[in-house]
Amino acid sequence: MSRVTIHSLSKYYGTSAVLDGFELEINQGELVVFLGPSGCGKTTTLRLIAGFITPSSGRILVGERDITHVPAYDRNIGVVFQNYALFPHLSVFENVAFGLRRRKRSETEIRQKVEKALDMVAMGHLANRMPRELSGGQQQRVAIARAVVIEPDVLLLDEPLSNLDAKLRLSIRQEIRRLQKSLGITTILVTHDQEEAMSIADRLVVMKDGEIQQIGPPQRVYAEPANTFVADFIGGANFLTGRVIDNKFQTANGLILAAAHLPPDCRSVVIRPERIKITSHHGSLDNAITARIANETFLGSGRIFDVRLQGGDTLSVYVGAGEDGQPSPGHDDVVLHIPAKDVVGIRDATARAEP
Amino acid sequence: MNARETIVADEVPPGSISVVTEAGLVAPALVITVVIYLFPLLLLVRYSFNAFKPGEFMVTALTLENYVNVIVDPYYRAVLATTISMALAVTILSLVLGIPLAHFISRSVRYKKALILLVIIPLFVGNAVRAAGWMLALGEQGLVNATLIRLHLVGSPLSIMFTPAAVLIGSISVNIPFVVLTIQSVLEGVGASVEEAASSLGATPFEVFRKVTWPLALAGIRTATVISFILSMNAYATPVLLGGPGFQMMAPVLTDEILAKNNWPLGATLAFVLIATTLGLTWGFGRLRLRARP
Numbered sequence: 257m258s259r260v261t262i263h264s265l266s267k268y269y270g271t272s273a274v275l276d277g278f279e280l281e282i283n284q285g286e287l288v289v290f291l292g293p294s295g296c297g298k299t300t301t302l303r304l305i306a307g308f309i310t311p312s313s314g315r316i317l318v319g320e321r322d323i324t325h326v327p328a329y330d331r332n333i334g335v336v337f338q339n340y341a342l343f344p345h346l347s348v349f350e351n352v353a354f355g356l357r358r359r360k361r362s363e364t365e366i367r368q369k370v371e372k373a374l375d376m377v378a379m380g381h382l383a384n385r386m387p388r389e390l391s392g393g394q395q396q397r398v399a400i401a402r403a404v405v406i407e408p409d410v411l412l413l414d415e416p417l418s419n420l421d422a423k424l425r426l427s428i429r430q431e432i433r434r435l436q437k438s439l440g441i442t443t444i445l446v447t448h449d450q451e452e453a454m455s456i457a458d459r460l461v462v463m464k465d466g467e468i469q470q471i472g473p474p475q476r477v478y479a480e481p482a483n484t485f486v487a488d489f490i491g492g493a494n495f496l497t498g499r500v501i502d503n504k505f506q507t508a509n510g511l512i513l514a515a516a517h518l519p520p521d522c523r524s525v526v527i528r529p530e531r532i533k534i535t536s537h538h539g540s541l542d543n544a545i546t547a548r549i550a551n552e553t554f555l556g557s558g559r560i561f562d563v564r565l566q567g568g569d570t571l572s573v574y575v576g577a578g579e580d581g582q583p584s585p586g587h588d589d590v591v592l593h594i595p596a597k598d599v600v601g602i603r604d605a606t607a608r609a610e611p
Numbered sequence: 612m613n614a615r616e617t618i619v620a621d622e623v624p625p626g627s628i629s630v631v632t633e634a635g636l637v638a639p640a641l642v643i644t645v646v647i648y649l650f651p652l653l654l655l656v657r658y659s660f661n662a663f664k665p666g667e668f669m670v671t672a673l674t675l676e677n678y679v680n681v682i683v684d685p686y687y688r689a690v691l692a693t694t695i696s697m698a699l700a701v702t703i704l705s706l707v708l709g710i711p712l713a714h715f716i717s718r719s720v721r722y723k724k725a726l727i728l729l730v731i732i733p734l735f736v737g738n739a740v741r742a743a744g745w746m747l748a749l750g751e752q753g754l755v756n757a758t759l760i761r762l763h764l765v766g767s768p769l770s771i772m773f774t775p776a777a778v779l780i781g782s783i784s785v786n787i788p789f790v791v792l793t794i795q796s797v798l799e800g801v802g803a804s805v806e807e808a809a810s811s812l813g814a815t816p817f818e819v820f821r822k823v824t825w826p827l828a829l830a831g832i833r834t835a836t837v838i839s840f841i842l843s844m845n846a847y848a849t850p851v852l853l854g855g856p857g858f859q860m861m862a863p864v865l866t867d868e869i870l871a872k873n874n875w876p877l878g879a880t881l882a883f884v885l886i887a888t889t890l891g892l893t894w895g896f897g898r899l900r901l902r903a904r905p
Contacts, residue, residue, distance in 0.1 A: 306811055328810040329810045329811070341807070343823060344805075345827055
């Protein structure tokens with residue numbers, strides 16, 4: 257249970273950088289999520305911290321201790337794997353006891369701690385089973401118990417939920433969060449699932465191509481994405497390109513939008529689909545735009561409408577099932593309201609390249 | 612056509628169709644095995660109870676004389692002892708060399724295919740040809756001695772050819788591909804993440820091997836042990852070509868009885884002693900407790 261400092265960590269294979277200049281400080285007891293598409297370097301970073309691979313350069317510190325060149329078995333870091341990686345030849349009890357036996361603890365202490373850890377994940381009654389007799393969710397619970405029973409300084413979870421079905425994913429996610437908070441373990445979780453990341457993280461680290469794109473609490477990363485990649489990767493997003501004129505944003509198609517904060521050199525804005533309201537009349541609000549609904553998609557909890565604006569821009573709009581004024585496609589014009597605070601300007605290299 | 616299939620599927624209890632089909636598929640191989648392998652073998656059993664009279668060759672009889680001879684005669688006992696010790700030494704060394712190689716191959720990503728190919732390539736060359744290659748390498752003027760002399764590690768050439776050491780080297784080279792491929796395929800299934808899990812829990816590399824890799828690869832290691840042991844118990848070309856006339860193992864000796872001395876009863880007897888010993892020891896390995904405590 258310690259602070260983790262990662263200083264300019266890089267990993268090269270040949271000349272290609274899998275991870276380049278990774279810089280991060282994780283507070284004691286914090287849960288940080290590395291989020292990004294496959295190949296973004298998040299798992300590599302985790303494996304570097306675990307000590308399964310050695311970095312090309314940079315340093316990793318746990319507390320004051322430099323563990324960059326400490327072998328994995330001396331790091332006291334708990335790891336939970338995507339495929340659970342339970343020892344198939346050992347019972348649930350012995351799986352959890354494995355780390356304590358390596359530490360030469362007494363039989364009494366081992367029994368006590370293993371039972372406590374298994375009870376924590378509600379697996380105490382299955383201690384004598386073999387891993388193959390357990391469901392995926394049960395195996396992952398045992399894997400979590402096995403990782404925390406050694407009282408690690410840091411807990412690493414590598415896509416721990418991606419092999420589970422949707423229902424189970426939700427309950428184990430909550431269990432991980434509850435356990436992590438109650439034990440106060442500094443934790444890093446790797447995932448490509450943005451919803452999972454946002455629901456569990458104290459802070460997100462969004463990564464792409466071996467580089468950090470943005471670090472921050474989920475709410476801030478969602479509300480103020482640093483670039484179009486982050487905006488696009490996290491939640492649904494509408495992008496409009498254009499330029500800033502008189503503190504307003506003018507799109508390439510001539511639409512003019514009021515926006516609360518616009519960097520003067522920004523060339524695109526992001527608008528979240530659920531922030532746009534569909535009404536039938538022009539009110540006194542900002543950004544009332546006449547539009548026509550082109551298409552709708554039913555999602556269960558609500559609908560996504562594809563709307564075409566007069567100038568030619570298209571936006572997707574999310575309307576929750578309980579909200580008033582459910583329009584339908586093909587009807588007459590509707591009016592969109594986009595609050596100025598929800599038009600977020602982003603500085604971005606890729607946006608600049610677009611016409 | 613479809614309708615008929617449906618009816619059949621409905622009326623026949625589940626599983627029956629596939630049982631019939633499996634029996635049908637196994638039959639040809641079974642017939643061939645029985646006709647060209649089991650019958651001659653039974654015939655050979657019968658021969659081993661026949662008598663041998665010089666001048667008359669095999670004489671029909673029902674005697675245990677051949678078996679008594681083989682068991683009592685110190686010459687044949689020495690041959691059997693040499694065969695067993697050589698097979699054990701070859702098997703142990705093949706495992707000691709093969710397990711790390713198999714592990715390395717199973718955990719490598721980039722060079723896996725190339726490494727497997729390197730292991731397989733020697734199998735394309737027959738045992739006799741490979742032994743001939745070793746003769747060139749191990750002879751007094753051979754590659755090994757030339758290298759050792761050039762490096763000033765030895766003053767005069769070592770006599771490696773026609774020693775048990777030459778047979779050992781040759782046999783290991785025969786067995787290693789089988790050992791490596793068998794264990795590697797099992798280790799692929801074990802997966803790297805259980806080993807990583809063990810090391811993150813505090814297991815040193817040696818403990819990871821002893822507590823995780825070894826018990827999980829045990830099935831493959833047992834199979835590789837059996838394959839290697841059977842191969843070297845029955846080795847023919849390697850001991851003949853590399854061991855020379857003074858080095859006697861069972862397969863060459865029994866072949867000699869049958870082909871050179873025309874003593875079919877004794878040859879058959881030696882064959883069955885070899886088969887029985889091999890099966891007995893293989894069964895014995897199977898009962899060894901090799902599992903480590905958690």
